[in-house]
Amino acid sequence: MPKPFSDPIWQRPKTVSAFQPQPAVGAVDVVIVGGGIMGLSTALHAARQGRTVQVLEAGVIGEGASGLNGGQVIPGLKYDPEWLVEHFGKERGEALVNFAASTADAVFDLIRDENLAVPLTRNGWIQAAHTETALTAAANRDRQWRARGADVELLSQAEIAAMTGAKGYLGGWLDRRAGVVDPLAYTLELARVTAAAGAGIAPGQKVVKLRKDAGLWRVLTESGLEVRAKAVVLATNAYTDGLLPGLARTIVPLHSFQIATAPLPADIGAGILPGGQAVSDSRRILVYYRRSADGRLVLGGRGRMALPSSAADWAHLERALIRLYPALAGIAIEKRWFGRVAMTPDHLPHIHEPEKGLLAVAGCQGRGVGLMSALGKRMAGYLASGDARQLPFPLSPIRPIPFHAFRQVGVAATIAWYRMLDALER
Template sequence: MATAFSDPIWRKPQTASTFQSLPNGERVDLAIVGGGIMGLSTALHAARLGLSVQLLDAGEIGQGASGLNGGQVIPGLKYDPEWLLEHFGPERGEALVNFAASTADAVFELIRDEKLAVPFVRNGWIQAAHTEAALKAAANRDRQWRARGADVQLLNAAETAARTGAQGYLGGWLDRRAGVIDPLAYTSEFARVATAAGVRIAGHQKVVRLDKSAGVWRVSTENGVQLQAKAVVLATNAYTDGLIPGLAQTIVPLHSFQIATAPLSPGLAATILPEGQAVSDSRRILVYYRKSADGRLVLGGRGRMALPTSASDWAHLERALRRLYPMLSGVAIEKHWFGRVAMTPDHLPHIHEPEQGLLAVVGCQGRGVGLMTALGDRIAGYLRSGDVRQLPFPLSPIRPIPFHAFRQVGVAATIAWYRLLDALER
């Protein structure tokens, strides 16, 4: 993959932590595989609960989707409170709704309390509606969250146009609990504070084997290094491979492509997202966008299933940008990049414990920054106490998707079909 096709605008702070060596035969309470937000959050909170923690990543911190996403920090889940209560029951459902409501707080409180060098704006997120059906769904969502005291607001067409500067929306829903961050700075700073808390972080240590003997896990890397751990957390999400049999077949990995314009002129910046909100639209193949700390417009959406081979693979995003903001037709697109995300069939995160002392978490569903920050705290609490009530989602068995090998072909066809329908709807 050419580096020209992976050139994000996000940057690591100068305070970013450095990797530590991985001594062969080390013994720890907890080994974590994967150095994204989920792995780092679990590591930090576990260390502060008194556990010795070793985190291993196959590459560099921030190299995956945790450092390459759009930096939108959105609370909640794909489902609204009433659905969660009906689906999970009163007790579990209520706990899950409260957890979902708190996920953005977890991010911004971490930035504040740990004094992270992370650019951020917390002025909310707009779910913009392009059809009457989408606007009706937004009104239903607004009713449910407003009843719970959330700082939310239903927007009419004029209010949506004023806050986004974009064309073509009938209205929208503003959730002021949300915001935007620089995700690479956040992931890098997360690693720094985890290291300061006692977590050992080793990069370029791809884990290739997990074995259990006499209640202890032996973790083996591609480099021939081994360590022993009382518990293991697999936090690889969309980069999950065959380490736990069947786990990779429970998700469909997708690519999220992004583009960024040149810095906007003061005149354009004053009319495009003037209050700094993030936006996701209601299309079947949605696009999401925000402004960066250096004044660029950043827009993302689903890309091709295969790795990109030329700049034309981002053409659909450039078309979406011109449709929303015709005034940007003369502004250069300076950056193109992508990351890998994971989709589960029920659009919910899954927590698996196939064996005692082995946990795996997959499925961010587009809200991974807040969700995985908050979930790592709960996973650490569960590992320390053994109390399953620490977990907002129930433990579930690993259920591979039927005909998984053909699923991505079907997803690619579905994306193409949905993109055509979205174009016809304008």
């Protein structure tokens, strides 16, 4: 099968990283399956607690969604605080609100405290409203977070035009707790400090079988390696396969496509996101965008369900770019790439423990940089204590989505329908 067309903007450093892959060992306290942000964060905090940890990654560190995403570090969840309290009850709901508020801090504090070499800007994230309905929702969100002391602000039409330079927005919402990072640099640096903390990290080790024997989990890889562990954490998210029966059918993996322009000329770039904020808009099939450290505009959104094969597969994003910024019509698109995002039917991350010592996390909902960084620390706390109060989300049984095999077809049709409705709302 030919390799899909993909040329990401995020590049591995030319200098040799301090992180070097290590051969896996035979027996540890914890095996982490998946070397993305979730797996590495869990491994780092577990190792810092004195546990022996082995990360097994099927591919290369950073080649999955953790290193390919847009690098937006956004606190919160898809739901607002009042919904979370109503849905989960006052005690757990308030705890979950506090956790959601902390997810961006988890990233930026780690970068600062560990002195990670990660390009970043922390000037906030804008949720841009293109309809009156979206603006009303933004005002409601602003009220709820402001009541909890968050550094947020409702933006007028003039204010959002000045902050984004984009056309077509009626207003929006600014969350100053957010920011942007180079996601590949962050993932690689997270791997480096995780290895320095004593965790083993072995790329190229695809796990193909799990079984429990005499109180220990035996983890077998495709290459024939076997690692024994007291506990196993599956952190494969959108790349989940059939390793744990039913788990892959609890999520819908979607493709998130992105493009990056050539570095913008100074006269054009000066009016586009001058404050360095990230933006996500309110459309049904949203687009999200930011400036890169070298002055490009990076824009992403949902792509086709099939693997891309040519530059034409990103044409819908190029049209969105020009709709927002007509002055960019003559600027070359130099990079095109894609990654996977895992969505759950209720738009919340799920934590499963089908057997004692076997944990799985699924569903980053497109906010994985902050969410999975913060959740990894909580997972490590649960592994150490067994106290479910360490977890922000309740443990839930694995519930496969009915008719999952047809869900992708339905999602593709829904995306096409929503894209048409969005076009009518221009």
